[in-house]
Amino acid sequence: MTALTDDTLPTSPRAMRDEMIAFVVMALLLASVPFTGVYPFFVMQALCFALLACAFNLLIGYGGLLSFGHAMFMGTAGYCSGHALKVWGLPPELGILVGIAAAFVLSLVTGYISIRRQGIYFSMITLALSQLLYFIYLQAPFTHGEDGIQGIPQGHLIGVFDLSKPTILYYVVLVGFLAGFLLIYRIINSPFGEVLKSIRENEPRAISLGYRTDQYKFLAFVLSGTLAGFAGALKVFVAQNASLTDVHWSMSGEVVLMTLVGGLGTIFGPVVGAFVIIAMQQYLAGFGQWVTVIQGSIFVICVLTFRRGLVGEVAHYFRRSL
Amino acid sequence: MQALYAQLLVGLINGSFYALLSLGLAVIFGMLNIINFAHGALYMMGAFVAYFLLNLGGVNYWWALLLAPIIVGIFGMILERTMLQWLTGLDHLYGLLLTFGIALIVQGVFQNYFGSSGLPYAIPDQLKGGMNLGFMFLPVYRGWVVIFSLVVCLATWFLIEKTRLGAYLRAATENPTLVRAFGINVPRMITLTYGLGVGLAALAGVLSAPINQVRPLMGADLIIVVFAVVVIGGMGSIMGSIITGFALGVIEGLTKYFYPEASNTVVFVLMVVVLLVKPTGLTGRAA
Numbered sequence: 001m002t003a004l005t006d007d008t009l010p011t012s013p014r015a016m017r018d019e020m021i022a023f024v025v026m027a028l029l030l031a032s033v034p035f036t037g038v039y040p041f042f043v044m045q046a047l048c049f050a051l052l053a054c055a056f057n058l059l060i061g062y063g064g065l066l067s068f069g070h071a072m073f074m075g076t077a078g079y080c081s082g083h084a085l086k087v088w089g090l091p092p093e094l095g096i097l098v099g100i101a102a103a104f105v106l107s108l109v110t111g112y113i114s115i116r117r118q119g120i121y122f123s124m125i126t127l128a129l130s131q132l133l134y135f136i137y138l139q140a141p142f143t144h145g146e147d148g149i150q151g152i153p154q155g156h157l158i159g160v161f162d163l164s165k166p167t168i169l170y171y172v173v174l175v176g177f178l179a180g181f182l183l184i185y186r187i188i189n190s191p192f193g194e195v196l197k198s199i200r201e202n203e204p205r206a207i208s209l210g211y212r213t214d215q216y217k218f219l220a221f222v223l224s225g226t227l228a229g230f231a232g233a234l235k236v237f238v239a240q241n242a243s244l245t246d247v248h249w250s251m252s253g254e255v256v257l258m259t260l261v262g263g264l265g266t267i268f269g270p271v272v273g274a275f276v277i278i279a280m281q282q283y284l285a286g287f288g289q290w291v292t293v294i295q296g297s298i299f300v301i302c303v304l305t306f307r308r309g310l311v312g313e314v315a316h317y318f319r320r321s322l
Numbered sequence: 323m324q325a326l327y328a329q330l331l332v333g334l335i336n337g338s339f340y341a342l343l344s345l346g347l348a349v350i351f352g353m354l355n356i357i358n359f360a361h362g363a364l365y366m367m368g369a370f371v372a373y374f375l376l377n378l379g380g381v382n383y384w385w386a387l388l389l390a391p392i393i394v395g396i397f398g399m400i401l402e403r404t405m406l407q408w409l410t411g412l413d414h415l416y417g418l419l420l421t422f423g424i425a426l427i428v429q430g431v432f433q434n435y436f437g438s439s440g441l442p443y444a445i446p447d448q449l450k451g452g453m454n455l456g457f458m459f460l461p462v463y464r465g466w467v468v469i470f471s472l473v474v475c476l477a478t479w480f481l482i483e484k485t486r487l488g489a490y491l492r493a494a495t496e497n498p499t500l501v502r503a504f505g506i507n508v509p510r511m512i513t514l515t516y517g518l519g520v521g522l523a524a525l526a527g528v529l530s531a532p533i534n535q536v537r538p539l540m541g542a543d544l545i546i547v548v549f550a551v552v553v554i555g556g557m558g559s560i561m562g563s564i565i566t567g568f569a570l571g572v573i574e575g576l577t578k579y580f581y582p583e584a585s586n587t588v589v590f591v592l593m594v595v596v597l598l599v600k601p602t603g604l605t606g607r608a609a
Contacts, residue, residue: 299423
């Protein structure tokens, strides 16, 4: 069986340098957005999805586990943060923590259930679990069903930063995204990350070397789900609502698409993919259902001809790790 | 009591669709090692083909029952020849992603032309009306769906488990290279298998058209339930898929009667319970 990614080498000092340069360039580009006149709401939305896609990529790109229900973490964190901010009146920092905690608990439970089966069964189970959660949220009173939680107050972060000002909110979201991104980068390059990659490449061999692979996969699942929850909690401040669309299977599919377009198992791929897909949705919004058709076509084209994704192809061409 | 029997019947009908769809998924998975995410979309296509045949070509229900699976089956075989066959040797997950993309395309195209509302499809004259069974009133068409699905499921089981063609098929599932060495055209068998699995989905679509109306998204949510059914039953055994499909339909029907709030979620909850108690599924081998 061919592996999902061909980046199997441990990170060399040169690769580390390339990645640090790329990270600084990305951070500077993103930090200069408010001065360029680009619509900040669009970039903030893309950043939230980029973090979600990076979290998803941690699981598939480095653990070889395709979760088809990652929207459930984002949606759950969104609902819980939104509820905490609006109904309990908590300040933003605690609201974010509530969302992350909810996603953490959810990933403990769903991870425990889904990690019991491998390969495509794992994908089907995560999809089914997210659909289960979708129906629960549809009926639960605190989510307000079809309407969702509307008009969530943004408030002042640690009592100082007024999140209703777009520029301040933008930098808060950016810092959140960069922190999450660096954490994922750290995880990938830790001894834990190396074991995870070895499990992806050859699980029986990892077992024979004495690793309890199930525990590693479970931990990767929990980390990924919790980080996805962080993305969901940030998104609440951008969108100021939490709704059923964030838990729907089509959202999980979009996350998969973003990562696939950018490059599975590449560090920057999910970020590029998220920006490409969100921009596409923005510009093609007038075409109605054709957007779905185009997304489906991108899936097909990527799988058939373009499996490394945008960043993966570039990295492969220059023989660099990105 | 009337309501209980009515829900049981609805459960049996849903169970027929679960059985037909999970059977097709299992057959396709056995040969192609692909989980066909497009199964729900092809089920929907079956219903739409029947609708077109009736409204554009004046072809009645009985012919649609034969023609729609063939037309959709040919469409499926074209998909297999042009796209799916290139995935042999790659990770399973790519098959899932590719067929998910195909599902989005097919559903998107139909949604674009037909919106999200349902199109009516009349019950054929011969199956109109109902019978009084003494303890309940049975609409003839609904009884027909259950019995016909059961017959088709058992016929498929017979084809795969008891005939020479089925033996080739099972052998090719175990070891395609060896079967090829005996001079059997395995790639053609793979194509035909995909056509068969897809045809079963289209047949379920035609059967459901008079009951559930013809909608572009009729298969989208159904396929997720069928995935849960497949996880519960395991894909190792044909008979297992059939029995699990019908059984889960009945359980869902009973839930609708006793605790309607949970009727949407009961299959997923059962999946969780099965995974906790017996992670390999009820009949399946370890994956």
